[in-house]
Amino acid sequence: MNIGLAAKQTGVSAKMIRHYEAIGLVRPAARRENLYRDYGERDVHDLRFIRRARKLGFSIEEIGGLLALWRDETRPSSEVRRIATVHVEDLENRVAEMLAMIATLRRLIDACPGDATPDCPILADLGDACHRTLT
Amino acid sequence: MNIGLAAKQTGVSAKMIRHYEAIGLVRPAARRENLYRDYGERDVHDLRFIRRARKLGFSIEEIGGLLALWRDETRPSSEVRRIATVHVEDLENRVAEMLAMIATLRRLIDACPGDATPDCPILADLGDACHRTLT
DNA sequence: CCTTGACCTTCCAATGATGGGAAGGTGTAC
DNA sequence: GTACACCTTCCCATCATTGGAAGGTCAAGG
Incomplete structure (x- = not known):
């Protein structure tokens, strides 16, 4: 899915999605032949995760830590x-x-x-x- | 008085005093022959006013309005x-x-x-x- | 085929309040 | 005369977000 659709589905603006990619908060999106970013289920999940954490006032840095813990099956x-x-x-x-x-x-x-x-x-x-x- | 002393007397850092001047929140300080800024009673008053208003969470813009009202003898x-x-x-x-x-x-x-x-x-x-x- | 409009791309800049630092001039005390 | 504290201007960084410019891509309709 295109970045615009991902933005609509997650409530994170396309601007911010690119920004989160640039600062390394989310992994770089896959690209199609035309260089458009292509998002899947997991990307949408991560973006929703980020949006909810931001709503709870977590900083980007804190969210980075939380996302890493989310992905770590053995997290305490x-x-x-x-x-x-x-x-x-x-x-x-x-x-x-x-x-x-x-x-x-x-x-x-x-x-x-x-x-x-x-x-x-x-x-x-x-x-x-x-x-x-x-x- | 020099900017460093004014900073000590008002609790506003020299950095911020220059900044407030640059954005027009306070009038440009008088200058001595050596181009050092020279502060007097009224400047010290304004800076203290600003520091107290910042402590109460007023934005710089709001403080600009409050300072103008302070100076206006006929303010309602x-x-x-x-x-x-x-x-x-x-x-x-x-x-x-x-x-x-x-x-x-x-x-x-x-x-x-x-x-x-x-x-x-x-x-x-x-x-x-x-x-x-x-x- | 061509245009229009909606999308996408990258890059640059601004916000608000503050801090950090470089490079260079000045003042004072020993 | 030199060491040190102070001053000057200028640029950059923070944090999260938004805005815009300049240009490429795609789908629909004349």
Whole structure:
């Protein structure tokens, strides 16, 4: 099948399919006589795998590791679990940071009149030379 | 003051200070005879403002708008509030997405034996041709 | 046979925020 | 006078993705 059809069937854009090939995440596609890439079942599987892993926020590097484990019949599930755990902890750290941002911003927004007057605690907080975190 | 001192006083690296100047986020610094950049009170203020806004996750573009409002004595606080609200809603959306990823991954990790056996629900979920979200 | 439109190819560039480093000029302290 | 810390500009890299240009290929229809 052509790259366009593979893209439709996997939800990965043709652009990204070529890119994943260029960086070595997927094996180079077979080529027809006209040099068009030709995809089969296994390629489609790998691309779907990648798309799902991306949706779960795995990096390309992590996905490379997961794909290798997928292909390794003798893989220990502990290794997969380790990668996923490291990733989920990273996600949790980032969420915690973002929640802190949100809490601060919500406080500032609540304190801001939001009318035509120029007095705004949001700008005051960002610009105040004697900066302190609101409590 | 030199760019290095300004960097120390504001927490913005010299690299980034030059970058912010290049993209027009801050006004071009005054130059001494030797072409060294020369920073004053107001520059330091703007850089601190930027650093704090970055810590709250505002994009450079949003910060440009906030800085302009800061300098505008007649700004309506409603405009500042609007920018902050849009941003916080964006943050909340991203957090919700990440929480969904985390929930899915936690379920998969909990179901994974994490031992030397190759059977792993994490890979099964990523690779299954008949894919369904775990409930 | 020729055109049109939809596909495919490769290559180059941009995004946003930041860091790294090279090559070269300047300032200061010993 | 020389060593060292600082400054300058310029280019490149990251990460994942998108966009476009320039050109080749294929199928349908006039």
